Amino acid sequence: MTMTHTLTPMADLATDTEDVARLVTPDGERIADPELDRWVADVDAPALRSLYRDMVLLRRIDTEGVALQRQGQLALWPPCQGQEATQIGTARGLRADDFAFPSYRETGVAFARGAQPADYVLAWRGEEHSTYNPYDLNTATPQIIIGAQALHAVGYAMGIQRDGTDQVAAAYFGDGATSQGDVNEAMVFASSYRAPVVFVCSNNQWAISEPVAVQARFPIAGRAPGFGIPSMRVDGNDVLACLAAMRWAVDNARRGNGPAFLEAVTYRMGPHTTSDDPSRYRDKEEVERWRARDPLTRIEALLRNQGEFDDEFAASVAADADALAAEVRAAAHGAVTRAPLTVLDDVYAEPHSGLDEQRMWFGAYLDGFAADAEGVAR
Numbered sequence: 001m002t003m004t005h006t007l008t009p010m011a012d013l014a015t016d017t018e019d020v021a022r023l024v025t026p027d028g029e030r031i032a033d034p035e036l037d038r039w040v041a042d043v044d045a046p047a048l049r050s051l052y053r054d055m056v057l058l059r060r061i062d063t064e065g066v067a068l069q070r071q072g073q074l075a076l077w078p079p080c081q082g083q084e085a086t087q088i089g090t091a092r093g094l095r096a097d098d099f100a101f102p103s104y105r106e107t108g109v110a111f112a113r114g115a116q117p118a119d120y121v122l123a124w125r126g127e128e129h130s131t132y133n134p135y136d137l138n139t140a141t142p143q144i145i146i147g148a149q150a151l152h153a154v155g156y157a158m159g160i161q162r163d164g165t166d167q168v169a170a171a172y173f174g175d176g177a178t179s180q181g182d183v184n185e186a187m188v189f190a191s192s193y194r195a196p197v198v199f200v201c202s203n204n205q206w207a208i209s210e211p212v213a214v215q216a217r218f219p220i221a222g223r224a225p226g227f228g229i230p231s232m233r234v235d236g237n238d239v240l241a242c243l244a245a246m247r248w249a250v251d252n253a254r255r256g257n258g259p260a261f262l263e264a265v266t267y268r269m270g271p272h273t274t275s276d277d278p279s280r281y282r283d284k285e286e287v288e289r290w291r292a293r294d295p296l297t298r299i300e301a302l303l304r305n306q307g308e309f310d311d312e313f314a315a316s317v318a319a320d321a322d323a324l325a326a327e328v329r330a331a332a333h334g335a336v337t338r339a340p341l342t343v344l345d346d347v348y349a350e351p352h353s354g355l356d357e358q359r360m361w362f363g364a365y366l367d368g369f370a371a372d373a374e375g376v377a378r
Helices: 034-040 045-070 084-091 107-112 148-163 175-179 181-193 239-254 284-291 295-305 311-333 340-344 353-377
Strands: 099-101 169-174 197-203 231-235 260-265
Touching (some): 034 239, 045 107, 084 260, 099 148, 148 197, 175 197, 239 295
Parallel strands (some): 099 169
């Protein structure tokens, strides 16, 4: 399997979802795809319920993040509502010892990799550089610089080759990042060195206020073969298809065949970040069309069709979501801000004279505020 899309121009965000690999329709109907089905043959009803639970809990974390920012508890939050299937499906396709390199929006990747409640909020609150040890989760600190993580992932993958193991690296980025040089340079190196890396492009239709059809006249997955990288265009609101696509891509890389590229066609239901107002650049009708493709209601419908979704299960998932939300809130509300000078404590592994000089200058700067306050008091 190499490409499951057709290279037709993209002009309409509402209709550009047909040339994608899919296993579950928006109405919850399970459809056959011989190329994808074999990658999820082991996904039975309990496994499907687990994927649904993951997505519900992720949406609840995201809802709490937005609310905490609006309350002044967080400085910023990048919502991921609508992209739960892409994040959970692909992350669950990784092995525990594979290494993920996410952007700032992949809350679901961190969740699937074992992040704790405080890990979602303390960095956005400004309390920590990174709220988890990357080697505890085998997940890099979320990258703010657009596309930079693609290079990091390829470098890590080249290290895997030299270590002689069969791990895989995965780079997550949005459609906007594909216009950055970093992503294209990363694909050059990955292809040239046959690095075991999977590129996951979450095409959520908007690079802040720029629609994808402006920066990509043809499907983004069509770019990868130009670098010698096999690609697949998958329905990013279908968690089962996303899991299957990731398993295919990871298997391709793990067997020594080099990189693979996934374009997950999805939609960002909320703002780019909580500092953004999407109503200024997109219309309500477009949002409602995509709301009808909600990844959570899609899998709920599938489970109901199979007789595997009842009130008891729904209540159990809701209780789990409530409990997790309470822990996330408690982590934000209970955060203790450290002394300003400690911002330099964990920047380098070993102390050095340059760091000592920075500490001296920063200390003098902070002392200036104390002197000013003392002068005013007098």
